[in-house]
Amino acid sequence: MTSVKRAEIIIEALPYIQALAGKTVVIKYGGSAMINEELKENVIKDIVLMQCIGINPIIVHGGGPHINEYLEKLGQESKFIDGLRFTDKNTMDIVQMVLGGKVNKDLVSLIEKLGGKAIGITGMDSSFIKAKKLESDQDLGYVGEITSVDSNFLNKLIETKHIPVISSIAISEDLKSSYNINADLCASKIASSLKAEKLILLTDVPGVLIDPKDNNSLISTLRPHEIRKLKSDGILKRGMIPKIDCCVEAVRQGVKRAHIIDGTLSHSILLEILSIEGIGTMIY
Numbered sequence: 001m002t003s004v005k006r007a008e009i010i011i012e013a014l015p016y017i018q019a020l021a022g023k024t025v026v027i028k029y030g031g032s033a034m035i036n037e038e039l040k041e042n043v044i045k046d047i048v049l050m051q052c053i054g055i056n057p058i059i060v061h062g063g064g065p066h067i068n069e070y071l072e073k074l075g076q077e078s079k080f081i082d083g084l085r086f087t088d089k090n091t092m093d094i095v096q097m098v099l100g101g102k103v104n105k106d107l108v109s110l111i112e113k114l115g116g117k118a119i120g121i122t123g124m125d126s127s128f129i130k131a132k133k134l135e136s137d138q139d140l141g142y143v144g145e146i147t148s149v150d151s152n153f154l155n156k157l158i159e160t161k162h163i164p165v166i167s168s169i170a171i172s173e174d175l176k177s178s179y180n181i182n183a184d185l186c187a188s189k190i191a192s193s194l195k196a197e198k199l200i201l202l203t204d205v206p207g208v209l210i211d212p213k214d215n216n217s218l219i220s221t222l223r224p225h226e227i228r229k230l231k232s233d234g235i236l237k238r239g240m241i242p243k244i245d246c247c248v249e250a251v252r253q254g255v256k257r258a259h260i261i262d263g264t265l266s267h268s269i270l271l272e273i274l275s276i277e278g279i280g281t282m283i284y
Helices: 003-020 037-052 064-073 089-113 151-159 183-194 224-232 240-252 268-273
Strands: 024-029 056-061 118-122 129-133 144-149 163-167 169-172 178-180 198-203 257-262 281-283
Touching (some): 024 037, 024 183, 037 056, 037 089, 037 163, 037 268, 056 089, 064 089, 089 163, 089 169, 089 178, 129 178, 129 183, 144 169, 144 183, 151 163, 151 183, 183 198, 183 240, 198 240, 198 268, 224 240, 240 257
Parallel strands (some): 118 163
Antiparallel strands (some): 129 144, 169 178, 257 281
């Protein structure tokens, strides 16, 4: 690549940098990009760069594979019902230990190593994410649905120029127990509470594809009213539907743009938000 071409790429990003300066972007971090060490470092570099150019990033993470690993080490079975983890009391203790402890602090350490400033928290800190037991056809144990997010608490962290790194764990409304929260839903609720400029869901696929076998069939932009037809036509499959629903709900609650992008592609966040073409599916 010539020096002129490199300069052109940087100049192309300028209006996007100007538009996002001072704005909040909530990133749900998970999938392969959270397991592969090279991908993990590239994601965190993107996020640190965002902070350096004046964007306010917030990371929300789960960590299913890490929970599975620790359950196996302790001789406990990972049990799922309709794709959702059954979380009994012992499992909830491990979720709290793994997500709020090792996974969260490893991310904070990597951000600091790469020159950023971060603070790791769960929804239990200052009780800023409250939840109730998730209502479903089958009992999922300590799996919750969020009832409130204290946006003032998060805004104070943003004002200190730290990147909040949030484990998807909430406190019960009576403050007596904790709940495991789906990380996509947690990120959506946090973005909505802040009226964030963007919600970004990192996944292991390019975005919404008309043909799952053809990456060239990517749908680059979607409006909420177009989703129903995609569902009825069978284009949106089971795994993508809840992600799309999270994005649609966030947009309806005041988030300007929601993005589903491939976290396995190096520097996918920057390519999506700082270039004309983007790389994933944007809901607006």
